[in-house]
Amino acid sequence: MVSKVLVANRGEIACRILRACHEAGLATVAIYAQNDADSMFIELADEAVLLTGDTIGETYLDQQQILSIANRTGADAIHPGFGFLSERADFARAVTQAKIQWVGPSPEAIEKMGDKMTARITMRAAGVPVIPGEEIEHEDETDALEAIESASHRVGYPMLLKASSGGGGKGMRAVHSPDQLMEAAMGARREAIAAFGDGRVYVERLLTGSKHVEIQVLADRHGRTIHLGERECSVQRRHQKVFEEAPCATMTPELREAMGQAAVAAAEAVDYEGAGTVEFLLAPSGEFFFLEMNTRIQVEHPVTELVTGVDLVREQLRIAAGEPMSCGPLMMRGHAIEVRLYAEDAANNFLPAIGPLAIFRPPEGPGVRLDTGVREGDEVTPNYDPMLAKLIVWAPSRDEALQRMRRALDEFIVLGTTTNIRFLRELCDEAEVISGQTDTTTIDRLWPHGWSPSVPRSIEDAALMAAAVGESAGLHRTQQQASKGPEGPASPFSTLNRRFP
Amino acid sequence: MVSKVLVANRGEIACRILRACHEAGLATVAIYAQNDADSMFIELADEAVLLTGDTIGETYLDQQQILSIANRTGADAIHPGFGFLSERADFARAVTQAKIQWVGPSPEAIEKMGDKMTARITMRAAGVPVIPGEEIEHEDETDALEAIESASHRVGYPMLLKASSGGGGKGMRAVHSPDQLMEAAMGARREAIAAFGDGRVYVERLLTGSKHVEIQVLADRHGRTIHLGERECSVQRRHQKVFEEAPCATMTPELREAMGQAAVAAAEAVDYEGAGTVEFLLAPSGEFFFLEMNTRIQVEHPVTELVTGVDLVREQLRIAAGEPMSCGPLMMRGHAIEVRLYAEDAANNFLPAIGPLAIFRPPEGPGVRLDTGVREGDEVTPNYDPMLAKLIVWAPSRDEALQRMRRALDEFIVLGTTTNIRFLRELCDEAEVISGQTDTTTIDRLWPHGWSPSVPRSIEDAALMAAAVGESAGLHRTQQQASKGPEGPASPFSTLNRRFP
């Protein structure tokens, strides 16, 4: 039984989970750092507890503090969301030992999948194909660099260096020729140590022209492990997904079945429980290779929800409560696309941007879903990931979904901070995206020298005129007048009286 | 072929249609009255043309003016939405004669279904069951009242008086005993004349305890007429639907098939084309009776879209362009609920309210769709229907859909004008709504003396405190500073220069 869930996360995924709990009739506890005191997710929780500490390590990553809040508030389950502590086996173990339900798989499953080397060994044993590559287990810098150099001769170029404990593109480097190797290896290790406290990397062959295709799985304690079809997430910038869809445009029912079976085998190999994703590279040959398993809910889970009609977060909560999952046989319908709206300057190498959301007006209407943790008036700060929102559309066909995404992006207005909205909008017009022939190199190939917007001069002129008129006419959008109150000493007196006639 | 669509409507349905056109790659023309100059739908159109005239009759109902705008702008199709001219056969005929494509059925089909008496005769001939009742064809007041009195003895009490050309509850009166008859008959005729220019009414037996169940149909020019399952819209206040869902909670596959077949027969009987709805009363016995056919898109069409995955407005546009409809066999999934958000005082007999939308913050997240024509800062005026928005949710099951609707209503914040949000929210907690045992008398039975909100005293106290603090601290949400510009004479000079280094 689960009755009160502590959400150990922030931003849009915290909102997503809090809403699901609310719908499921579960009480909720949010935790927040001081710099999140005005954030939307706090509003959606029944209780919100301030974390002491300044850095991420002292707040959202402070296991002891979070556990003690769970105990204090009587939470009987912890949902970690994604990122932060979601794939920390030690935290999952500590939560379980505190007799609190962990919304996710066992610590052992997280460990086996979290370490890329162990995961590859486990997958090979389960008969799931893995990418040719070698693990570098050395912790010492000099030994590691030597081993990487030696492995590079056997793996061959182009190759990819990845942090063993990594995710989200951190600590990842593509190496195209031997002269780049040492600098890349050092950089990858440095980032890996900074982000995960673990400098181990591994070297694998870079499979060019491949699609990133991942299979959503669900497993409950009643012996049922199923897959919910695939998502294609090939379109990535800086190794981070920005455009995700379900189904994959080039998928066949046979291939889906084969990949789905491999994903279920992967999950069963670690006695998986809850929602997870098995990521594959799908080569142009039709061969697919295990990349990694994400032992948590994923950013792009909504496209699967829209296509299959399964509420993945609700199912996570059900499974964690020991109930069987509620979904029936796989029934895919239509097409869903998600884009990730970032506060970033797409025209300047996608560098993160900050600033106030002076205007934040998302699109509405049929087939549009918005998952966000911000609203107009919020400030985008450098403290956290610069993702502002996920805009997700569903339509009966892929063509219609792309048309709807274009319409929705055209309507989306964000002023006050630079975003990638226009980049995403132009992406929807690229032949490769329209035909579905995307692969993991799509963005780099389409814009080898970086993207910049194509703006018709007449529209820019009109916008300049708008700014000039705005300045001339004094059309300043004034922010809230939050004066601190009247002058005078603080009053010690408070009452509420009702006078009835 | 259709390439440019004039949308002869306003508000949320104009937004819905304009977005669908945008997605379909069709150019659009909006028309608007002066009091709609700031309305959202204008922003969604490629072109917007101001209608001359002040009253609705001189603007949105002015057929000649609208036709001449269509000609002037080169529109080759007119979509009438619902209300206004959508069921005016003479307008459909004039549009067709002007060689402009009417997005809807033929003028003959509109005529046959628009006049309730003709519709009943046509339906009887097609073998579709109709409600026991009598048509009163007299135009003269005295003759009509006499005929109504005479018919009342044969039809029996309780009975319903309806305007022959009516819709939306206008000109409708329930009569429970003979002493109410004459006043009700005069009121119904007066409203019918005012709203439709036609005072004819008909008298039918009021089938108490029945559900309002309607079937969505689609018919194209390629010989295909299909039904898309049912919607239940029993929950009505003042004869207007406020809570609609698909599927009907008590529906069986056999009954759906029977009602669907009857609806298809009704459509085929008038050579129907496009989207239409056949409304039935479903008696507790399982018998169903034809009420009327709406020869247009309906307010509540989104629930069918969410459950069947068919984009009804896109299909309307396809069918009007002479293409076959794109949807495959009926495939219903999950459950959808729509509530209509009105600017009205639910605690005061649902009287319409007006005022500024000082704050308008709709809910977000999975399974929530918002169809609206307003946004924060807009003014609700008495000029048009007080519907602010349709909030629609989808979830895998009816229970989950109700849970989601509660969550969404809890999150919906509208300040500055009175709305029925709280009424809708409490409706979701009624046993009859939870079990799905609603009928057309649900609201009247649940709140025979009118609804009033149950507010915990502690919440009211906190709100009073908020107001007091707001006043004390000067937390005035200031509106846009739209000063009319600097002093001084108008300048005659404008330039734009770019200085490149």
Added chain:
Amino acid sequence: MHHQFKSPEGPIEVTVARDGDAWRLGDIEATPMTDGRLRMVGPDGSVNFAHMAKVGDVWWVHHQGHTFRFERIEPGATDADDGGGLTAPMPGKVLQVLVEVGQSVAAGTTLMVLEAMKMEHRIVAASDGIVTAVHFNADDQVEQGVALLSLEDS
């Protein structure tokens, strides 16, 4: 600070105490946020938010799924008394006037018919009485809240 708000049951007086950036009423602590919301902490440490907007003299407050409308009574103002008047429940047009000044009416008698947004609304006598004034004729436009007729208990 002390404020008065109208309610159907009579005036409500609220005095809130300032405590640095926060305000207090009993066990509740409220802190204004930069976006105009109030962060409200209850005696049990629970955090809730109030959204507010002021339109004219009226404070609109959304709190825990409920929406409130509080009309502020200006300090020193005396209560308006509508003196038995029957007021327009909404803006609209007078369709019919069914009574005359001096006429005795029984409770439930329809006195006037209004039209607004294409719907008819009947103004009905709440008690037996005598019509002492009729302020509008058929076809007149009326604002919300204006007195339409006056009725004196008989």
Added chain:
Amino acid sequence: MHHQFKSPEGPIEVTVARDGDAWRLGDIEATPMTDGRLRMVGPDGSVNFAHMAKVGDVWWVHHQGHTFRFERIEPGATDADDGGGLTAPMPGKVLQVLVEVGQSVAAGTTLMVLEAMKMEHRIVAASDGIVTAVHFNADDQVEQGVALLSLEDS
């Protein structure tokens, strides 16, 4: 009225003419609306809208699916010249400084490594030159836009 805005290619001068409530630039007529949008009517009668917000000296404008950021040049202000400086593209922390004052560097040399939002960003010499100043050390926090180093063409 006359205004100047910065652009990557140089300053842009815009003079708009007032005409009653409307403003004109060439064939375009713009009318401010009560909600802060501009209603823009083109020479063909087409109606479009611009959404605007001013943040500091910057006007943000959304028009026809494009978002613009125009920094206003205060009347009388002279252009800032960054004198060959290499500026921080984002707020963050200096991770490594790889060059010293006086060092000759080839185009493409990494001069400094920044970290922000858990990602590394390399500051690279755009042309051959000599380092004339290094303004920060490792672990220093930097604001967006500050000069990190100065480089003189060699």
